[in-house]
Amino acid sequence: QTAGSAQILVQHITDSTNCQLLQRLQGRHELEPGSVIVAEAQSAGRGRRGRTWYSPFGTNLYFSCYWRLEQGIPAAMGLSLAIGLAVCRLLQQYYQLDAKVKWPNDIYVNGKKLAGVLVELSGTLDAGCDVVIGIGLNVGMPEQSKQHIEQPYTDLRTESSQQVDRNLLVVELQRQVVTVLQEFNVAGFAAFIAEFNQNDLYANQPVYLMAKPSISGICRGVDKQGGIIIETSQSTEVHYGGELSLRAG
Template identity: 40%
Template sequence: MKQASKIIRQHILSLLADGQFHSGELIAQQVNLSRTAVAGHISQLADWGLDVFKVKGKGYRLNQGFALLSAEHIKKHLRRPGLSMIQVEPVLPSTNAEMKLRIAKARHDLADGDVILAEVQTDGKGRHGRKWTAPVGGSLTMSMYWSFPDGYQSMAGLSLLVGVAICEALRKFNIEDAQLKWPNDIYLNGRKLAGVLIEVEGQIGATAHSVIGIGLNVNVPDTQYDVGQPHSDLTGYLGETPDRNRLAAAVIESLREMLPEFTQQGFGKFVPYWEALDLFADKKIVLQMGDKRFSGIDRGVDQSGALLVETEDGITRFHGGEVSLRGI
């Protein structure tokens, strides 16, 4: 998308975010365009998931207003706001894709903990290339950069560590009962609340440059949105919509606290934390790996983050890849 269009849509988004009516004429004056051109930009925003409706004589209004993400506001909730870059983009195809582009272009300019957030993700992805649906203003979509000097092998268990960090951040919002589904999903009330997507750039034997992608449902009512599986959101659980800037800061802070120790010592220390949050602990499960199915009892994880499944033949370890997991 051209920079000019990006700026115009960001301006329109900031105007509509208050949930009040704004006339097409007023918006046109603000962005110095014709009302027809404004209508085109709003139509594009609607295509991206913005729930805009128009009333003759009143103008445009969002079905529900929301507080925009703001790097400045996020930093206010961080103990060390200058430690790394916090950047908010109005529209991106994917925060992970954007971070990977920056790794390719300017690896030396990135610092561990740098974060990109987006109000609108037009092509967000989950594991196995599944589409991540994120309504505008209703989710937290972000990617953090972190480097691993000892290479790809030192990242074992990273997605599990990120899940633990997210659950720790949620405690600051009085959410004590979030759980983890191996290897990278966060559940609340037995339904998916958030997902983690780890992607890696770099050569074997050299520093691994990781992109930690997080998508978290803040206000995604299951009566209005079908994301392909049963899901939960924070608004439904709390009875009110939490401040997304404060939420983003809590997740960033939690990752900043845990990642340095994980980088140096691995996942071992965090195994008991993950197992205490395991959604299927000591339950019968089925894993689908390609055309093969395995069933057994979930017995936690090892220091590499592999899932331990008790079968008739004893304990079998399962690593990542094309593995889906569901309780029986």
């Protein structure tokens, strides 16, 4: 049940595994970095900007991991991309899937969303900060999910011919996430630029950034803080921020 002295706590149904971890941090519960909460279902699973992460009971994974980010908040910008790469590594190495990261926080297989990442910060803005890393990973989506998700999605059982052992999946996800977090603590997002560019869903493709005003151009990867580089007809621009969404152009 442990990686070092980090724990894996298992809950049946919860509001959101990120909320549960954030509450524990605020209540000053002792938690070892790398500790994880998983649940069988979430009644209030969250995406970015108040969106919902549909989290039915069944076989999906709802996973949150605690970490202490030594470089503080400015470094957190590329973190969700680096975690997306941890999920890609898992899907590629264990399930032989052609997994891609969609900037800034989703994991796609065969053009459909299989997993999403939600990084949330806790505590003071000084040197180090506590982070909670949420990952929703679809293992087996019930038939009625179509009514709840307005964009193409998929799951591990559809994409892989391999048997999925969820206990092993949780342990392996924790291992991959902690490995990436350790790498991130040493060198920040800069260490992941090349890997991101190899696994970028929209590499060198026309894209449309839903910003104000919106921007159309060719996706040219990311900079060392995790900002997206878009080549427009006039210039090459870098855009940052958890408020933006990217689409195929």
